[in-house]
Amino acid sequence: MEFIVVQFLTGLASAASLFLVASGLSIIFGVTRIVNFAHGAFYMLGAYVAYTLTERFEGFFGFWGGIVAAALVVAAVGALLEIVLLRRIYRAPELFQLLATFGVTLMVQDLVVMIWGPEDLVGPRAPGLRGAVDILGLAVPTYDLFLIVLGPLVLGGLWILFHRTRWGVLVRAATQDRDMVAALGVNQTWLFTSVFALGIFLAGLGGALQIPRNAVTHLMDLSIIVEVFVVVVIGGLGSVLGAFIAAVLVSELNAFGILIFPKISIVLVFLVMACVLIVRPWGLLGRPEGPARQPAGLSIRPWQPMSQNQRLVMLAVVVAAGFAPFVTGDYALTVLAEIAVFALFAASLHFLMTVGGLASFGHAAYFGLGAYGAAFATTMFGMPMIGSLLLGPLLGVAGAILFGWFCVRLSGVYFAMLTLAFAQIAWSVAFQWVEVTGGDNGILGVWPASWAASPAAFYWLALAVSVAGIVALRVLVFSPFGYALRATRDSALRSEAIGIDRSRVQWAAFVIAGTFAGIAGALFAFLKGSVFPDNLAIPMSVDGLVMVLLGGIETVSGAVVGAIVYKALAIWLVSQTDLSKLVLGAIIVLLVVAFPKGIVGFAEDLLARRRAKADDGGAAARTTPAKAPAKAPAATSGSGAAPIAAPKMEAAR
Amino acid sequence: MSAPILEVEKLSKSYGGVHAVRGVSFTLAAGEILALIGPNGAGKSTCFNMLNGQIGRDTGSVKILGRDTTGLRPREIWRLGVGRTFQITATYPSMTVRENVQVALLSHHRELGRLFGFAGARHRAEADRLLGLVGMRDLAERPCGELAYGDLKRLELAIALVNEPKLLLMDEPTAGMAPRERVALMRLTATIAREQSIGVLFTEHDMDVVFEHADRIMVLNRGSLIAGGTPAEVRNNPDVKAVYLGEGSVYGGEAAA
Incomplete structure (x- = not known):
């Protein structure tokens, strides 16, 4: 007592x-x-x-x-x-x-x-x-x-x-x-x-x-910011009294949780938060938000599928990438394989964020679950690599089905915070459930099959899976389902009025994005030969967000370019300086302030402007926008992030 | 005369102590154009949103094509054959004009669950036919986000027609439009309604539009219907003059005199 x-x-x-x-x-x-x-x-x-x-x-x-x-x-x-x-x-x-x-x-x-x-x-x-x-x-x-x-x-x-x-x-x-x-x-x-x-x-x-x-x-x-997010979400954003009540609630949950459920003490707080959000989506004392601001990813320039020429260029790029093992060494191939894995991860987040307008701050959860799934399949059940690559992502899918059901009930900031909270739950399970996950020590010995063990063979595997996944996601964007998803992003009111079930469509998108992230995660496990709780931690989620943003949030496939540039830059930075976080942080800030449309978005703007200058409707064959090497601080400073500022352009053919 | 398309009986809704709508009953026949008018705060929008399923009702019944709509969501009511346009337009700014219509057509044909195949190639001709109907055929390729407001209103009408509705609900269809555009849009709506025998219910503050195009007018004040009838009857109703129309102006009076 x-x-x-x-x-x-x-x-x-x-x-x-x-x-x-x-x-x-x-x-x-x-x-x-x-x-x-x-x-x-x-x-x-x-x-x-x-x-x-x-x-x-x-x-x-x-x-x-x-x-x-x-x-x-x-x-x-x-x-x-x-x-x-x-x-x-x-x-x-x-x-x-x-x-x-x-x-x-x-x-x-x-x-x-x-x-x-x-x-x-x-x-x-x-x-x-x-x-x-x-x-x-x-x-x-x-x-x-x-x-x-x-x-x-x-x-x-x-x-x-x-x-x-x-x-x-x-x-x-x-x-x-x-x-x-x-x-x-x-x-x-x-x-x-x-x-x-x-x-x-x-x-x-x-x-x-x-x-x-x-x-x-x-x-x-980082540890306090996650707790603070939980507090303000439970208490209601903008309410001081709510913050007080929730702070007491969370602290007491922590104090007693460690006594009663030492295994799941971290999870407990997040479970309470999830429950509060389901009953009161705006927190205990919060008020419902007004109509959301413009969702992320809304582009004024309607998207179009690639022309025949663009497809040929892309094919050439992929084939060229396939020749990498003949010109580079083993270390470079490992780096390239990692870049391929992250391109798929970024593309999956991009699908949710740009096409669906749902900015997930916890997308690494599904990446990490896929990685753990593959590791379990290999080390516990002795599956061969192909089996693990097929079964592993299912853990990510299961996570996305479960978490997604809750998340799509919310939107905007609250959606972001809930996805973050669920990712933290997944992380704390991986961290605390030592008997199964190995906790901080992770799971080692997730090695690829002998036929894929050489850096070149694994690189080809990663490239093939990643390209197939990215192509599949692109097909999805232009499929009827992709249009339904964009419809729910553009106008929830209109979508409901023409018979679209918003939460079901968004849930499906959440699961699709989680599936591809899980596939990327399973590949990542075999690439590294191990999995750690880090694979589903917040920094991993934020890496994904930065890749999408860097590539261009209003574009169809900018995330791929973003992933390539970001990952290469990050690996290079770590080898060059001890202050990689400082530089990376500065790059993120610069991107948001001066360059909000990303590399591909910027390149498309340039093309559009040039075409407007040329000013004849039957513009000649398009050059590919994806490869244009844009130099950073070109866009005007200021709040240019609002997509409305985009130059107008005919969707001419 | 055939069975009414819309039967509303003793519809009521209150917010806390405020009776926004009380005991509203009326019917709407095929091909009929019915206007719901009244001062601000009379309960027009509440009425509309209850018919549409956007907000629940306290008491009363709404039957659309003879079917009770209790507990149905807007998207389910749409499937019954109800088209809807909004007071403040709701369209998809990231798509072209044609794609806006195509999405609605895909939904009507229950094809939005398909995960492959280029959606932009589906129902193209039908989308263009509907756009032609509202005079927007040559704007089909334009990004919806850069349309003028009047064009957005016309686009909404085209979208509302994709499921071959029997009932059209239009909340202030001409708000924010130039006078010439208003007349054109309502004339168009009336023509389509008569040709396809669609029942149209609309709210409107522009009395020129109301008195010229409505077959019948209902007047709502403080949640209750205070008058109803042909434009001529409503125009001369002293109660309506007192609460809404005022004494001075007599809309379309010359024609009636």
Whole structure:
């Protein structure tokens, strides 16, 4: 009994920091409509800066002053980020905003290691709160009790700020109707900046307050951001009180879950989240979103199947790729095989994201499930490689059938967050279920059959499967089903009115995308000879998103080009620099801000413009858009992400 | 006269304490054009969305072609043979004009589940015939996203005709159009309705359109029908003048006088 009480108090103390960070995210989303992926990075920065300050200035004022100063420093950095980056992308689709802030997260990860080093840092205890209080015979740290009181105090303070100050009234008005507030003459620009700074202040404070309890590590950003996503989704995006309730709920689930179900403690939280979303898709205290902004992938230029000439060019490209083993060495072939695998993975995500308008932030789940499926088939059931390649993806299919059923009930940001949550569930099962999956050690010994063991043979296999998959996906885009899927993306209202069952079509698309991702995953398992939980972790999902974006979100098959360029670049970067995340993050940010249509989209724009200049309807044979090597920062800066800005073009023949 | 296409009986809906629609009953015959008018907030759109299945009703019954529609979703009601156009147009901006019609045709022929075969080649001639009907044949290749608003309204009419409907529901079909376009669109609708004996129910704020094209007019105020009849009867109804039309203007009065 006593133990339960103490465990409950520990849960409440953990809830305080979680609430601070989550309320910051919620406030920022409420006004700016940006889901700030970098929020965890600011939480981490808060902890690191607080560590440095409290180490330097000791004593009572040194510690508490250091905590507050750290939060203020981080808030200033946040305001700078808002001014430099976010102002340019407020009108962009949600996906771009999530990606840009993810890019910032990547950069911060490398910067933090650069400044503070890779080791975990242990901060000082809080002066005046070092001891413990005796509760029911068990010692509870005084600092925990302080945190338990702090949570409700901050909640009350925020309430007063939002309901009793002029600034707060403006913020609430902007939350309801940004355009109206602007029309009433309020300077929105600085309102947004101040709201963002406040949200980041709360994140930094949450991080700084953690240092007496936990070590400061450079991995704390991703772990908190996932928890914070869960909190705001359960509580309702934009609701501070909802964030408080959900933070307590999640922290208690964690505190007791570890006692009652140690095996599935991580899963438990996500299960609760999935349940809440099914009953209340907008969270406990959230409000239904208005009509969604323009979905990702909507192109003003109607798609067309390839002409005969384009097909011949593509065939030539594939045949040329088939000759690679005669001109390169083994290492290059392994890299090329990996690129082929990721081209298929990216194409499968692209199908869901561009054709279906469903931006999945957890697509790696199906890739990883396919990989684990293949590994199980090989190591547990002793299947030959072909059998494993056929059966393995079925695990991905099963995952997509199950998760997809829930996900397609939502749209926009909530869809993205739920897919992310399901991917985390899959990841935690792989991570925690050590008896079956080997946990962190993964499954080794997934080697290809002898006929495919040489790098050249495996490369040909990967190339063949990948090309077949990409062609199949392209056929799907132009099939009646592909049109139905695009229809549900373009207008849910019209689709329902002409007899299309939106959720069934999208569910089917989800399963199709999961199937091809699973096939790619199974190939990947044999390529590496092993599988690890990393294969279905968030960074893998984000890799997929970046490939799609890099290739061009409005194009039919840009993802393939994106995968080739991104993967080659990433492998090259890792070999060239220790700061690969910094560079990669910067590239992502640059892409979103300056180059939102991607390589293929940009090339198509150029072609369209040239054709418009030529200005005769019977334009001659098209050159292939896919191969044009576009140089990066050409597009105009600013918020160009809105597809509406695309130059108009006749769908002439 | 044959059985009515649409039979509405004692339809009601309230939101919290607000009775948006109360006890509305009427019928619509094949080939008849019926206008539903009334001031803002009278319950026209609520009525429409209940007929269409977009929102559920509290009480009352709706029969379409003699079939009870309780619990049917919009897509199921569409399968009964109901075409629908929206107040704010809903089309597919990423497709060409022809493809917009083709998607509806594919759905009508239950072919949208097919995973291969080029959809753009299917039902092309039929799509072009429908586009020709609304005078958009030469716009077939245009991206829908760059059409003028009036053209979008005409496209919606073409889409609404793909399943050879017996009933057309048009929510403010001419809103946002230029005066000349309005007359043209309604004349077109009337011609098609008479030729194919389709029953048309529409709401509209433009009284020139209403009084020129409707066979019969119903007036809704605060959720209840306060008048109904031929344009001439409604025009001279003192209640209707009081709540909606006003005293000054007498639409189409010269013709009736």
